[in-house]
Amino acid sequence: SQTIHQWPATLVQPVGSPLSLECTVEGTSNPNLYWYRQAAGRGLQLLFYSVGIGQISSEVPQNLSASRPQDRQFILSSKKLLLSDSGFYLCAWTKAGTDTQYFGPGTRLTVL
Amino acid sequence: AQSVAQPEDQVNVAEGNPLTVKCTYSVSGNPYLFWYVQYPNRGLQFLLKYITGDNLVKGSYGFEAEFNKSQTSFHLKKPSALVSDSALYFCAVGGPGTGNNRKLIWGLGTSLAVNP
Numbered sequence: 403s404q405t406i407h408q409w410p411a412t413l414v415q416p417v418g419s420p421l422s423l424e425c426t427v428e429g430t431s432n433p434n435l436y437w438y439r440q441a442a443g444r445g446l447q448l449l450f451y452s453v454g455i456g457q458i459s460s461e462v463p464q465n466l467s468a469s470r471p472q473d474r475q476f477i478l479s480s481k482k483l484l485l486s487d488s489g490f491y492l493c494a495w496t497k498a499g500t501d502t503q504y505f506g507p508g509t510r511l512t513v514l
Numbered sequence: 515a516q517s518v519a520q521p522e523d524q525v526n527v528a529e530g531n532p533l534t535v536k537c538t539y540s541v542s543g544n545p546y547l548f549w550y551v552q553y554p555n556r557g558l559q560f561l562l563k564y565i566t567g568d569n570l571v572k573g574s575y576g577f578e579a580e581f582n583k584s585q586t587s588f589h590l591k592k593p594s595a596l597v598s599d600s601a602l603y604f605c606a607v608g609g610p611g612t613g614n615n616r617k618l619i620w621g622l623g624t625s626l627a628v629n630p
Contacts (some may be wrong), residue, residue, distance in 0.1 A: 408557075434616055444602060445622045453616070490559055499544050501608045501616060505557035 404429035408506035410495050413511055420512055421466075421480040423509050425493030428474065433495040435476040436503065438491040452476060453498070490514045516541040518607050520621035527595045528629050532545040535590040535624045537605030546609030547588040548577055548618065564588060565609075575599070595628045600625075 415421060416476050437449040448461045450468035457466050465484060471479045476493060483485045494503040506511050526575045527533045539545055546565050550558040562573025569581040579590045590603060602625050608618040 436591065436617075444625075446604070446620045448617060451617060490555075494558075496616060501618065502560060502563055503558075503561060503618060505550075507557045508555070510555065 404495075404504070406436065406493060406495055406504060406506040408491075408509050409426045410509060412510045412511070415483050415511065417481045417485055417513055421439070421478070421483050421487070421511070422491075423432075423478040423511075425478075426474055427475040427495045427505055430495070430497060431473060434498060436494040437476065437478050438492040438494065440492060440508075442489070442501065448470065449478070483513045485513050487511065497507055515621055516607070518605055518619050518621040520603075520605055520624045522624050524625045524627065526627045526629060528590055529597050530594050532546045533592050533595040533599070533626065533628070535603050535605075535626060537588045537590065537621060539586050539588065539605075539619075541607055541609075541619070542610060545607045547579070547581060548606040548608070549573065549577070549590050550590075550606065550616075551575075551603065552623075554601075561590070562602075563602060565593045597628050597630050599614075600628045 407426050434453050436451045438446045440446055452470045455470050456471050467479050490508050492508045493506040496503050517540045537608040547549050548563045549561040551561055552558045560573050561577050564571045564581045572578045575606055577592050581588050602623045605621040
């Protein structure tokens with residue numbers, strides 16, 4: 403069966419520090435991968451999605467970036483965090499050619 | 515513009531009573547419709563989806579949803595609510611016919627509180 407992992411589970415970072423969040427999927431190949439942010443108000447904002455290695459689509463211009471160095475690995479990064487980057491970050495995957503998204507456990511990021 | 519609306523921020527229901535969480539959509543093409551549930555500080559869990567066929571879709575944990583094309587709705591229902599159903603529920607729409615290229619359009623979520 404397929405599983406999706408995210409780490410770390412929680413993170414507290416000072417403003418201006420770098421960020422790296424990791425997401426990996428097991429038990430499937432060539433998945434579509436997604437990064438979302440969920441602010442305190444609860445709506446989901448799609449940040450990036452990827453249909454293959456090195457293929458990243460950005461949905462919202464901001465100081466975040468994403469990379470997909472391996473088929474089942476998706477990384478969310480920032481060079482300098484802002485207070486507004488605080489939130490709950492969720493990674494999701496779909497089987498290629500399908501639409502049902504399966505989510506990881508999330509990372510709670512607090513920027514102070 | 516394509517959109518999904520969950521008109522109720524919060525729904526309160528007594529344990530044992532039926533529950534309904536509403537969702538309406540506006541998309542071009544034939545939609546794929548989804549319901550997800552999120553417990554506090556957890557990722558979203560897939561409940562059910564409508565792609566085609568029978569308008570009544572059954573999903574996990576006793577939930578079901580009815581696709582109504584004329585009313586462009588996809589309401590989530592359960593005959594008898596449990597306290598453990600208390601969570602945040604999201605409706606989403608996607609599908610190749612909507613031109614979204616494997617992305618989903620999400621509602622803002624409805625907080626369900628089931629009172630003992």
